Amino acid sequence: MNRIDLLASLASDSNILLDVGCDHAYTVITACKNYNVKKAIASDIAEGPLEVAKANIIKSGLEDRIKTIKSDGLKQVEDDFDTLIISGMGGLLIKDILESSIDKIKNKKLILSPNRDYYDVRLFLTNNGFQIIDEYAFYDKSIFYEAIVAIPGEMNITEFEIKYGPILLKKKDEDFINYYQKQYDKFNKALKNIKKIEEKDNLELLIADYRKILN
Ligand SMILES: C[S@@+](CC[C@H](N)C(=O)[O-])C[C@H]1O[C@@H](n2cnc3c(N)ncnc32)[C@H](O)[C@@H]1O
Numbered sequence: 001m002n003r004i005d006l007l008a009s010l011a012s013d014s015n016i017l018l019d020v021g022c023d024h025a026y027t028v029i030t031a032c033k034n035y036n037v038k039k040a041i042a043s044d045i046a047e048g049p050l051e052v053a054k055a056n057i058i059k060s061g062l063e064d065r066i067k068t069i070k071s072d073g074l075k076q077v078e079d080d081f082d083t084l085i086i087s088g089m090g091g092l093l094i095k096d097i098l099e100s101s102i103d104k105i106k107n108k109k110l111i112l113s114p115n116r117d118y119y120d121v122r123l124f125l126t127n128n129g130f131q132i133i134d135e136y137a138f139y140d141k142s143i144f145y146e147a148i149v150a151i152p153g154e155m156n157i158t159e160f161e162i163k164y165g166p167i168l169l170k171k172k173d174e175d176f177i178n179y180y181q182k183q184y185d186k187f188n189k190a191l192k193n194i195k196k197i198e199e200k201d202n203l204e205l206l207i208a209d210y211r212k213i214l215n
Contacts, residue, residue: 003087003113003140008035010111010134010149011083018043018081020073020097021089025053028085029060041079043069073097074104083109087147091117095124102128106152113147121148122162131155135167137176144179164213177214184210 001009008030011017014037019028022042031037042053050068057066071077074084074097084105086094091114098105110130114121125132131153137146146165157166168176187207194200 014083016081017083019085022053023049025056032062032065040066043071045072074101085111087113091121095120110150118146119163125150135165137168139175180210180213
């Protein structure tokens with residue numbers, strides 16, 4: 001399963017799916033075509049991606065079920081929705097987008113797939129009344145991604161789980177283990193050439209984390 005297909009499948013059976021930062025709109029198109037999503041909103045901050053999205057939606061014949069909106073995050077989104085996807089951006093940007101529209105995302109299902117800064121996204125969820133119900137770690141075209149599914153609720157979560165994913169740490173899927181094995185090998189090699197004590201200490205802490213994941 002490729003990244004877009006996995007993200008679309010996580011929105012299965014939604015009534016109205018909102019994709020913020022939709023770019024090409026492939027995720028909402030796949031969700032409506034293959035995963036029983038009734039309607040969708042494809043939004044993006046930039047005109048260029050939205051034009052591409054509109055053309056792809058028309059090409060797919062789904063213009064009666066998918067609407068496009070130009071919006072910075074959710075700020076200009078007035079429509080209701082039950083599921084929100086934000087993917088393919090840094091975790092800090094995803095966190096900022098969620099934080100600045102906190103009232104609009106309460107009671108929604110969130111599907112978040114940052115390409116870095118996973119910690120910041122999980123910390124936001126922990127501190128804002130969301131519960132992580134599923135997680136995926138995977139490679140698509142040699143790039144490592146994570147996807148987090150969250151719903152309103154409480155969770156007991158440790159600092160280590162916020163860093164590396166409470167469900168990922170339980171599942172220990174092949175791609176997750178491969179990613180941290182590579183990080184472990186890379187950082188162990190790098191350690192030999194580092195002279196500064198502080199840098200060395202930080203790297204050793206990370207290596208200890210990775211050893212814990214791999215054990
Ligand atoms: C790398 S693309 C990811 C596209 C798609 N979500 C995916 O996962 O393949 C990032 C998209 O997010 C849009 N974007 C960046 N900041 C945004 C914001 N604050 N609000 C809405 N869209 C934003 C960009 O214009 C771009 O189209």
